[in-house]
Amino acid sequence: MFETYINDYNEAVFEIDKELALEVIESALEEGVTPEQVVFNIIIPSIEVMMAEIVINADTNLAQHFMTAQIAAEVTEQMLAKFESPPDIIGRVIIGTSYGDLHSLGKRIVMGCLKSMMVDVVDLGVNIKAEAFVDAAVAQDAQIIAISSMMVHTATGEEGSLKVRSLLKERHLEDKIKLVVGGAPYRFDHELYNKVGADSWAADGVTAAKIIHQLIMDGKS
Ligand code: B12
Numbered sequence: 001m002f003e004t005y006i007n008d009y010n011e012a013v014f015e016i017d018k019e020l021a022l023e024v025i026e027s028a029l030e031e032g033v034t035p036e037q038v039v040f041n042i043i044i045p046s047i048e049v050m051m052a053e054i055v056i057n058a059d060t061n062l063a064q065h066f067m068t069a070q071i072a073a074e075v076t077e078q079m080l081a082k083f084e085s086p087p088d089i090i091g092r093v094i095i096g097t098s099y100g101d102l103h104s105l106g107k108r109i110v111m112g113c114l115k116s117m118m119v120d121v122v123d124l125g126v127n128i129k130a131e132a133f134v135d136a137a138v139a140q141d142a143q144i145i146a147i148s149s150m151m152v153h154t155a156t157g158e159e160g161s162l163k164v165r166s167l168l169k170e171r172h173l174e175d176k177i178k179l180v181v182g183g184a185p186y187r188f189d190h191e192l193y194n195k196v197g198a199d200s201w202a203a204d205g206v207t208a209a210k211i212i213h214q215l216i217m218d219g220k221s
Pocket residue numbers: 047051054055062065066069070100101102103104105106107109110146147148149150151152153180181182183184187201202203204205206208
């Protein structure tokens with residue numbers, strides 16, 4: 001059922017035709033597809049198809065990369081606003097991209113998945129310093145700091161996860177606040193999360209939400 005939407009949507013995005021991409025989503029909604037299904041069954045799979053295409057086809061240019069991210073982010077944002085409001089929030093996550101990193105799409109997808117699992121999300125945005133993550137987690141009484149990094153140097157850099165870990169240690173917060181990371185570099189090196197001092201990582205938004213949900217529940221027991 002979703003395959004036709006995914007193909008039509010991807011064709012439009014690949015042609016950098018934002019209007020058409022949005023029309024595909026609009027007609028899916030009109031035909032009874034829910035906002036949650038749009039994100040999890042159309043947008044996320046279509047991004048995966050598109051990313052695979054970008055890797056195989058060297059002719060795809062930066063504009064296409066950019067538009068893929070922009071259109072998907074816009075649709076995701078629109079759908080998130082239409083998600084049924086969760087009845088019971090189980091915990092809170094502070095999320096942002098690491099210092100120097102402006103790649104926001106993965107983070108946005110993780111946010112959507114978290115919301116669908118009754119987790120409150122406070123988005124600090126992109127290019128976030130380590131102190132800001134820790135200060136926000138304390139101020140907002142969050143159980144999890146989630147850092148998205150799409151580049152190797154922002155995943156491993158001094159202002160990233162490593163510094164968040166040392167701040168948590170310094171401030172005796174390690175029992176209260178868990179650190180979860182994700183993004184392309186972690187998918188290539190499955191031990192990288194350990195090297196940057198994180199408690200856990202996930203390769204995609206759906207797994208990220210499951211892991212974070214579990215960490216919050218573990219903290220309650
Ligand atoms: C789109 C894109 C851009 C867009 C970003 C737009 C935006 N608003 O996000 C633009 C064009 C702006 C851009 C800019 C740059 N980019 Co760029 N970009 C990409 C591209 C093509 C896709 C990234 C993406 O959106 N992926 C899709 C999302 C859905 O995947 P994801 O982020 O991995 O997220 C999933 C998981 O990782 C996980 N996840 C993500 N975050 C988190 C967080 C947590 C806590 C958890 C648990 C899980 C999790 O769940 C997500 C959803 O399933 C990648 C190449 C690629 N194939 O990945 C290059 C790539 C990341 N970019 C790269 C580079 C070099 C750059 C630039 C430096 C280019 C330049 N010369 O200017 C700049 C850097 C800007 C900056 N300072 O950040 C390199 C990085 C190389 C490296 N080794 O570090 C890549 C790998 C391309 C390449 N092959 O060279 N880029």
